[in-house]
Each structure stands twice: as structure tokens, then as C-alpha cells.
Amino acid sequence: MKLKEVLEFLADKIDGVEVGDGFCDDFEILGIESPKLAQSGYITFLEKDKYIIDIQNTNASMIIAREIHKEILPKNRIVVISKNPYLIMAYLTKIFAKPLFSSTISPSISTSAVIKNNVTIGNGSKIGDNTLIMSGVVIGENVEIGDNCIIYPNVCIYNDTKICSSVAIHANSVIGGDGFGYAHTASGEHIKIYHNGVVIIEDDVEIGSNVSVDRAVFGETRIKKGVKIDNLVQIAHNCVLGEYSIIVSQVGLSGSTSTGRNVVLGGQAGSVGHLHIGEFSQIGAKSGITKDVKPFSKMAGYPLLPLQDWLKTHAITRKLLKSK
Amino acid sequence: MKLKEVLEFLADKIDGVEVGDGFCDDFEILGIESPKLAQSGYITFLEKDKYIIDIQNTNASMIIAREIHKEILPKNRIVVISKNPYLIMAYLTKIFAKPLFSSTISPSISTSAVIKNNVTIGNGSKIGDNTLIMSGVVIGENVEIGDNCIIYPNVCIYNDTKICSSVAIHANSVIGGDGFGYAHTASGEHIKIYHNGVVIIEDDVEIGSNVSVDRAVFGETRIKKGVKIDNLVQIAHNCVLGEYSIIVSQVGLSGSTSTGRNVVLGGQAGSVGHLHIGEFSQIGAKSGITKDVKPFSKMAGYPLLPLQDWLKTHAITRKLLKSK
Amino acid sequence: MKLKEVLEFLADKIDGVEVGDGFCDDFEILGIESPKLAQSGYITFLEKDKYIIDIQNTNASMIIAREIHKEILPKNRIVVISKNPYLIMAYLTKIFAKPLFSSTISPSISTSAVIKNNVTIGNGSKIGDNTLIMSGVVIGENVEIGDNCIIYPNVCIYNDTKICSSVAIHANSVIGGDGFGYAHTASGEHIKIYHNGVVIIEDDVEIGSNVSVDRAVFGETRIKKGVKIDNLVQIAHNCVLGEYSIIVSQVGLSGSTSTGRNVVLGGQAGSVGHLHIGEFSQIGAKSGITKDVKPFSKMAGYPLLPLQDWLKTHAITRKLLKSK
Numbered sequence: 019m020k021l022k023e024v025l026e027f028l029a030d031k032i033d034g035v036e037v038g039d040g041f042c043d044d045f046e047i048l049g050i051e052s053p054k055l056a057q058s059g060y061i062t063f064l065e066k067d068k069y070i071i072d073i074q075n076t077n078a079s080m081i082i083a084r085e086i087h088k089e090i091l092p093k094n095r096i097v098v099i100s101k102n103p104y105l106i107m108a109y110l111t112k113i114f115a116k117p118l119f120s121s122t123i124s125p126s127i128s129t130s131a132v133i134k135n136n137v138t139i140g141n142g143s144k145i146g147d148n149t150l151i152m153s154g155v156v157i158g159e160n161v162e163i164g165d166n167c168i169i170y171p172n173v174c175i176y177n178d179t180k181i182c183s184s185v186a187i188h189a190n191s192v193i194g195g196d197g198f199g200y201a202h203t204a205s206g207e208h209i210k211i212y213h214n215g216v217v218i219i220e221d222d223v224e225i226g227s228n229v230s231v232d233r234a235v236f237g238e239t240r241i242k243k244g245v246k247i248d249n250l251v252q253i254a255h256n257c258v259l260g261e262y263s264i265i266v267s268q269v270g271l272s273g274s275t276s277t278g279r280n281v282v283l284g285g286q287a288g289s290v291g292h293l294h295i296g297e298f299s300q301i302g303a304k305s306g307i308t309k310d311v312k313p314f315s316k317m318a319g320y321p322l323l324p325l326q327d328w329l330k331t332h333a334i335t336r337k338l339l340k341s342k
Numbered sequence: 343m344k345l346k347e348v349l350e351f352l353a354d355k356i357d358g359v360e361v362g363d364g365f366c367d368d369f370e371i372l373g374i375e376s377p378k379l380a381q382s383g384y385i386t387f388l389e390k391d392k393y394i395i396d397i398q399n400t401n402a403s404m405i406i407a408r409e410i411h412k413e414i415l416p417k418n419r420i421v422v423i424s425k426n427p428y429l430i431m432a433y434l435t436k437i438f439a440k441p442l443f444s445s446t447i448s449p450s451i452s453t454s455a456v457i458k459n460n461v462t463i464g465n466g467s468k469i470g471d472n473t474l475i476m477s478g479v480v481i482g483e484n485v486e487i488g489d490n491c492i493i494y495p496n497v498c499i500y501n502d503t504k505i506c507s508s509v510a511i512h513a514n515s516v517i518g519g520d521g522f523g524y525a526h527t528a529s530g531e532h533i534k535i536y537h538n539g540v541v542i543i544e545d546d547v548e549i550g551s552n553v554s555v556d557r558a559v560f561g562e563t564r565i566k567k568g569v570k571i572d573n574l575v576q577i578a579h580n581c582v583l584g585e586y587s588i589i590v591s592q593v594g595l596s597g598s599t600s601t602g603r604n605v606v607l608g609g610q611a612g613s614v615g616h617l618h619i620g621e622f623s624q625i626g627a628k629s630g631i632t633k634d635v636k637p638f639s640k641m642a643g644y645p646l647l648p649l650q651d652w653l654k655t656h657a658i659t660r661k662l663l664k665s666k
Numbered sequence: 667m668k669l670k671e672v673l674e675f676l677a678d679k680i681d682g683v684e685v686g687d688g689f690c691d692d693f694e695i696l697g698i699e700s701p702k703l704a705q706s707g708y709i710t711f712l713e714k715d716k717y718i719i720d721i722q723n724t725n726a727s728m729i730i731a732r733e734i735h736k737e738i739l740p741k742n743r744i745v746v747i748s749k750n751p752y753l754i755m756a757y758l759t760k761i762f763a764k765p766l767f768s769s770t771i772s773p774s775i776s777t778s779a780v781i782k783n784n785v786t787i788g789n790g791s792k793i794g795d796n797t798l799i800m801s802g803v804v805i806g807e808n809v810e811i812g813d814n815c816i817i818y819p820n821v822c823i824y825n826d827t828k829i830c831s832s833v834a835i836h837a838n839s840v841i842g843g844d845g846f847g848y849a850h851t852a853s854g855e856h857i858k859i860y861h862n863g864v865v866i867i868e869d870d871v872e873i874g875s876n877v878s879v880d881r882a883v884f885g886e887t888r889i890k891k892g893v894k895i896d897n898l899v900q901i902a903h904n905c906v907l908g909e910y911s912i913i914v915s916q917v918g919l920s921g922s923t924s925t926g927r928n929v930v931l932g933g934q935a936g937s938v939g940h941l942h943i944g945e946f947s948q949i950g951a952k953s954g955i956t957k958d959v960k961p962f963s964k965m966a967g968y969p970l971l972p973l974q975d976w977l978k979t980h981a982i983t984r985k986l987l988k989s990k
Contacts, residue, residue: 171804498837
């Protein structure tokens with residue numbers, strides 16, 4: 019999309035714009051990215067002070083920021099000023115969202131793959147050797163599924179998802195749905211952030227039934243090699259699950275939760291997101307994870323405590339009940 | 343259904359019946375409703391004392407009640423006496439349940455709507471302009487879907503659901519399933535309450551994947567304008583979600599929970615039902631909501647506490663752990 | 667599978683084997699079972715000391731056990747020695763797993779059953795009288811569904827499931843998916859335990875939408891007569907739900923949880939598995955069940971307390987908040 023078109027779209031939504039040297043009306047804007055990942059031609063934004071360093075080193079051509087941050091931005095960019103950069107970013111995600119149907123390339127299906135009845139495979143998608151796609155599965159456009167996978171009935175895989183080899187996904191799970199992200203207007207309306215990132219599922223992953231794995235807003239949601247996910251689990255946008263991690267039923271991970279390898283999350287545990295759970299840590303059932311967890315930790319409860327402390331709180335409760 | 347047929351069906355289930363003046367055998371009984379909504383021709387029931395005022399003002403033609411309440415009922419009705427009015431009501435919901443397939447009117451689909459492969463659209467249903475129905479979607483009878491909606495793959499929408507415009511429903515969600523309601527016999531069996539109400543979803547609502555929204559027992563379950571619902575959420579029968587409310591993943595709302603506008607419910611929170619959460623309130627993740635919440639509250643925990651108190655309980659826990 | 671083939675498969679995975687008298691290379695190994703259920707021709711294993719008595723009385727022909735247990739095993743068996751019997755068992759489940767597609771017998775469908783469009787019914791399956799199978803349902807091989815059932819749209823029923831009569835299963839639920847079970851190698855990889863058991867659902871059961879009921883590893887997962895299950899519930903492998911039990915939305919039961927009759931589990935409650943909840947017990951919403959519950963108990967909280975004690979803890983919390 020031409021710079022001119024982007025600025026026309028923004029005209030009534032922003033407080034000002036300063037176009038650096040050398041950007042003509044026809045300059046091609048390619049999309050939106052986080053400050054770190056954005057390359058020349060991309061838009062990025064400064065919402066929270068903790069990203070100031072990233073913004074100062076970004077390669078993005080356009081930066082959305084507040085008036086007060088104008089002086090610290092890198093030179094020679096297109097600077098869009100708004101009291102609510104996140105909201106402006108949300109508006110922009112819509113115009114850069116890929117249409118649901120755009121590819122005209124017929125899907126490429128290995129002759130050794132087995133595709134059962136009532137399956138839908140979108141254009142531009144690839145199905146690998148010996149992979150079995152069961153009845154009622156719906157696969158979007160530009161999806162890649164590797165070799166020796168089993169996709170059970172009525173699974174839905176959204177556009178651009180990449181599934182490596184020897185992956186099993188059980189019935190009625192949904193991979194690559196839109197993440198849950200909205201910016202908010204002053205009057206309390208929610209403006210959808212279109213999620214233009216992807217989901218990548220590495221080798222030897224097994225995913226249970228009725229699981230939801232959301233696509234990234236930018237970049238990727240990634241389920242690494244050998245991860246096992248039980249039924250009815252929620253994996254939000256931009257999560258990264260470390261190799262061989264075990265996610266028990268009904269766990270819910272908020273956006274940008276990451277784990278090291280061989281982490282175990284007990285049933286119905288949840289995380290608030292934007293935190294890291296160190297490798298080999300074990301988190302008890304029903305726990306609420308609200309901050310980073312060190313590697314090799316055993317934790318439980320909500321708020322999250324070292325397992326031993328959490329068990330002590332039970333003894334304290336029993337004691338208080340007696341003394342009452 | 344004729345009064346005579348209804349009374350014959352009830353004959354071996356009830357303790358007595360008194361038919362007021364002017365009701366002939368052929369009097370047409372139209373259905374069952376709550377005391378407030380019931381009009382002439384309808385059946386209603388008195389289960390709990392808190393509905394006595396409603397019963398005294400009801401327009402229902404038939405009232406199911408206990409012997410002890412006989413004297414306080416309005417005059418000139420058909421009064422059915424039972425020790426367990428709720429159970430009698432449950433038996434009756436079955437005979438008034440609409441059959442799953444009854445319409446003979448071909449569905450009406452806008453010429454600008456896009457209907458993908460393997461879609462089922464029941465008789466009497468309507469699909470609006472520019473709406474996209476993706477593969478594997480199953481839409482029951484007499485469903486209305488407005489303009490500019492996207493219904494993602496393998497969603498199931500039960501009969502009589504009404505979806506307004508600019509609504510998105512992500513893959514494998516279920517709208518309008520039967521509510522979870524049973525009456526119980528003396529021997530411990532559960533008699534299904536057929537849910538003959540509907541679900542209404544207003545404009546600009548987005549619903550994630552693997553969500554369940556149940557139909558009302560009578561009346562409606564309603565998701566108001568601009569509400570955003572994350573994945574794997576449970577919305578029970580007769581809930582009403584206020585405008586622009588945000589329901590995070592894995593929340594579970596029991597029957598007849600209502601919220602004001604712009605309420606935020608954190609992930610994995612739950613409500614016991616039959617309560618109201620005031621507008622602009624924010625409820626923390628994993629909270630258990632057991633009573634009404636005032637507008638503009640910030641609450642957390644189970645039992646639910648003001649957020650500040652809930653945070654204090656963590657400090658208290660840490661102190662108790664040290665002193666142990 | 668011939669004994670010779672089984673031992674060749676195991677050769678590089680085990681520490682030794684001793685073949686009792688009378689077992690020839692061609693001896694037919696039929697499968698894997700728990701010590702109690704295993705008959706002649708079957709393999710079983712000793713993982714935990716609490717199963718020693720069962721092992722000493724097993725009819726299994728082959729026993730996988732640790733070196734230290736060699737002396738206490740029954741005589742004249744094929745004894746396989748490993749430091750990790752559970753891992754060896756996991757490897758073996760794969761070679762005894764039934765293929766997903768193997769039957770050549772056309773499904774048998776009652777002439778009074780109604781099968782809607784886009785339904786898949788696997789070979790060897792049977793559909794009873796007056797049963798309604800709605801659009802998009804996928805039924806595997808050798809599934810039995812009795813009379814007067816309703817299977818709502820997009821439900822998936824895996825191979826070998828048995829559903830009795832007057833059962834309703836709401837949209838997008840999954841019955842018979844693989845249980846979540848893995849053995850772990852020394853390097854932290856997870857070896858899938860193929861679940862070769864089944865799910866049995868007795869008469870008059872109703873199951874909500876988006877529910878997952880997993881098949882047993884050996885033997886069966888069983889939902890007994892008259893049980894009612896709400897939406898988004900997780901029932902793991904080998905659970906047994908007693909007659910007329912009520913399972914509210916978003917409950918999660920870990921493997922081998924069993925209940926007596928007329929148990930009520932409140933919404934979002936969870937169990938750790940391998941425990942029994944006595945008949946007529948009621949467990950509060952959001953409870954965490956970590957050990958056996960006596961019949962007729964009323965319990966709540968996590969850790970689980972008698973309901974009265976749990977309510978007292980709220981009073982204690984309020985008191986502590988005041989004194990702070």
C-alpha cells in the first residue's frame with residue numbers, strides 16, 4: 019500500500035504526521051511489525067516505555083508514537099503522532115490484513131497422503147507424505163502440513179499455519195484462530211487488532227481435542243518439538259512452548275507466555291501472559307502464574323508460591339480452623 | 343395443544359387440578375413461560391417464594407404451584423397442584439418443545455453472501471448481505487444472520503438463533519445449544535428441561551473458537567453490541583452480557599448471569615448465576631463470583647473480594663508463612 | 667503377534683528376558699492389559715509396588731518388571747526386565763494399536779434412523795432405531811449407537827465407542843479421543859501410550875457441547891445411566907461416572923477418577939485422578955479434589971475442605987483483613 023493511501027486512511031484518526039526526508043507519496047508500506055522485527059517499509063509503534071530502546075534501534079520506516087516521545091525517536095522516519103498509538107496500530111492492522119481467500123495456486127498433496135471425505139483444503143496449501151486428513155477437516159490457504167501427521171475429524175486450521183512432521187491434532191481443535199486483542203476508543207468501543215502472524219507447530223507434537231491455539235498478532239505462536247497438549251487447552255497469540263513441555267487439560271495461557279523445555283503445567287492452571295516459565299519447571303494444577311518462574315522450580319497456588327510454601331498454607335489453614 | 347391433552351399428560355404426575363371458569367377442554371395452551379413473560383394461554387409455575395409477587399401479577403392461564411400457595415394465586419386460572427412444580431414444568435417443556443425439523447420454507451440467502459462448501463443451512467433461515475459462511479458450518483432452522491458477518495468453519499448454530507450484523511464467530515463454536523437444566527425426581531433421576539428460548543447476538547460481537555453459548559429456557563440469552571468473547575468460554579442459558587463487555591478465555595458464566603456495559607471478566611473466572619455484575623466492573627482472572635457486583639468495582643479472588651483486599655490476603659499469607 | 671516378533675521389537679529397549687517353560691517362538695501375544703484384566707496371551711507390567719498383589723495373581727503370559735521384583739513374580743511366565751517398565755509398556759502399545767481404518771463391514775443403520783447430510787459413518791458401526799445423526803457428524807469404525815439418540819452437528823465419535831439408548835450429545839463434542847498418557851525417556855522425550863480401550867455411554871446420558879471424553883488406556887471409560895454433563899467438560903481416560911451424576915460446565919476430571927451415583931460436581935472443579943468420590947457427594951464450584959471423598963459429603967475449596975470449614979475460612983480471611 020502506498021504511503022499516500024496509508025496517510026489518507028489515518029488522516030482523521032491522528033494528531034499529526036512528520037514525513038522524514040526521502041519518503042515520496044508512492045513509498046510502499048508493507049505491513050506492521052513489532053519494533054524489533056520491523057524492517058524498512060514497515061510500520062511500528064511505541065506504546066510502553068519499556069520498548070523505547072527497541073524503538074531507538076528499529077528499522078521501521080513509520081513509527082506511531084505520542085507527542086512526548088517525538089524527540090527520542092530515530093531520525094528520518096515517518097512519524098505519526100497520536101495520544102493512543104495502540105489504537106492507531108489497531109486501525110492499521112485491518113487495512114493490512116490478508117484476505118481470507120486470495121491464493122489461486124491449487125493445493126499440493128503428496129500422493130501418499132490420505133484425504134478422507136468432506137475435507138476442505140485451501141489454495142496454496144501443502145500436505146506431506148503419509149499424512150492422514152480425516153473427515154470434516156477444514157484447512158485454510160497457504161497451510162503447510164508435513165509428513166506422517168494425523169489430523170482428526172473436524173479440526174480447523176486457519177490460513178498460513180505451518181505444521182511440521184509426525185504431528186497429531188485431535189478432533190475439533192482449532193489452530194491459528196485470531197488472537198484476542200483489541201484497542202479501546204475513548205468511548206469504550208473495542209477496535210479489533212487483526213492478527214497477521216502465524217502458528218508454527220514443530221515435529222512430534224500431539225494436541226488433544228477441543229484445543230484452541232491462536233495465531234500471533236505479528237510474528238509467530240510456536241509449539242516446539244515434542245510438546246504434548248491435552249484437551250480443552252487455550253494457547254493465546256504469540257505464546258512459545260519449549261521442547262517436550264506438557265500442558266494438561268484446561269490450562270489457559272495468555273498472550274506471549276513462553277516456556278523453556280520440559281515444563282509441566284498442571285490441569286486448569288493459567289498464566290497472565292508476557293512472562294517466561296523456566297525450563298524443567300513444574301506448575302501445580304489450578305495455579306495462577308503472574309510473573310516469571312525460574313528454571314527447575316516447583317510452584318503451585320494463586321498467587322503462585324514455591325510448592326513447599328503452598329503446602330504449608332494448607333497446614334496454616336487447618337490450624338486457623340481449629341483455633342477459631 | 344388442547345387443555346384436555348395437557349391435563350391427560352399430567353394426570354398421573356400431579357396431586358390435583360382446579361380449572362377456573364370459562365376454560366373449556368379445547369382451550370389452546372400455547373407454551374410455558376416465566377411468570378412475568380407469560381401471556382394468556384401460557385403455563386407458568388411458582389417454585390420459589392421470591393416469585394410470589396410475579397405470580398400474583400401473571401397473565402398466565404395455567405399455574406403450577408404447591409398446595410400451600412393455592413390461596414394466594416390469582417383468580418380464574420387453571421391451577422395444577424404438585425409438591426414439585428419445577429418437576430411438572432420440566433415434564434411439560436418436553437411436550438411443548440419445537441421439533442428440530444419442522445420448517446418447509448427454503449432458506450433465504452442474499453446474493454452477495456458467500457457460502458463455502460459442505461455448509462448446511464436449515465429451512466426458514468436467512469443469511470444477510472456480504473456475510474461469509476465458511477466450510478462445514480451447520481445452521482439450524484429459522485436462524486437469522488445479518489450483514490457482513492463471518493462464520494468460521496465447523497461452527498454450529500442451533501435453531502431460532504438471531505445474529506445481527508458485523509458479527510464474527512470463530513471455528514468450532516456452538517451457539518444456541520440446550521441449557522443445562524434438569525428437575526429431579528424423588529428417586530434421583532434428572533428430567534430434562536427442554537430449552538425453548540433463543541440466543542440473540544447483537545452487532546459487532548466477536549466470539550472466539552470452541553465457545554459454547556446456550557439458548558434460554560424461556561425468553562433469551564443475549565450478547566449485546568460490541569461484546570468480545572475469547573476462546574473456550576461458557577455462556578449458560580439466559581445470560582445477558584452488556585454492551586462492549588470483554589470475556590477472557592475459559593470464563594464460565596452460570597445461568598441467568600447478567601452484566602452491565604463494559605464489564606471485563608478475567609480468564610478462568612466463573613459465576614454462580616442469577617446475579618448481576620455492574621457496568622464497568624473488572625473481575626480478576628480465576629475469580630469466583632457468587633453475588634451481585636456493584637458498578638465500577640474492581641474485584642478478585644474466590645470468594646470475591648475488592649481487589650485491594652485480595653492483594654492484602656497475599657501479604658497476609660506471606661506473613662503467616664514466615665511466622666510458622 | 668508372535669512372541670518372536672515382540673521380543674525382536676523389544677531387543678534394544680530392555681535389560682533382559684526370561685522365557686518360562688512351554689512358550690514357543692510362535693506363541694501368540696494378543697495385547698496389553700492391566701494386571702487384573704490380563705488373560706493368558708496378554709502382556710502386563712509392574713510399575714508401582716501397590717500392584718504387587720495384582721501381579722502375583724495375574725493371568726498374563728508376559729510380565730514387564732524391574733530386576734528387583736523378579737523373585738516375587740508368578741512362575742512360568744515370559745519375564746521382561748527393564749529399569750522402566752512403564753516406558754516398555756508405552757513402546758508396546760504402539761505395535762498393538764488397532765489401525766484407524768481396518769473394518770470392511772458396511773455400517774448397519776436402522777431404517778428408522780435419520781442420517782442428515784455430510785455425515786461419515788465408519789465400517790462396522792451400527793446405528794439404532796429412531797436415532798438422529800445430524801450434519802457433519804463423524805463416526806469412526808465399530809461404533810455402536812443405540813435407539814432414540816440424538817447426535818448433534820459436528821460431533822466426532824472415535825472408533826469402538828459404545829453409546830446406549832436415549833443419549834444426546836451436543837454439537838462439537840468429542841467422544842473417545844486418545845487419553846493423555848506418555849512415558850518418559852531418560853532424555854526427557856515423551857513416548858505416547860496408545861489408548862486401546864474404549865468409551866461406553868449408558869442410557870439416558872446427555873452431554874453438552876465442546877465436551878471431551880477420552881477413551882481408556884486399557885478397559886473402558888464409562889458414563890453410567892442418567893449422567894448429565896454440561897459444556898466444555900474434560901473426562902479423561904478410564905474415568906467412571908456413577909448413575910445420575912451431574913457434571914457442571916468446565917469441570918476437568920483426570921484419569922481414573924470415579925464417582926458413586928448422584929454425585930454433583932460444581933463448575934470448573936477438577937480432580938487429580940485415581941480417586942473415588944462417594945455417592946451423593948456434592949463438590950463446590952472451582953474445587954480441587956486431591957483425594958477420595960466419602961459418600962454424602964459436601965465439600966469445597968482447594969485444598970478440598972468440608973463445606974462448613976471452607977465457609978469458615980472466608981470468615982477467617984475477613985477477620986485477618988480487618989486486623990491487618
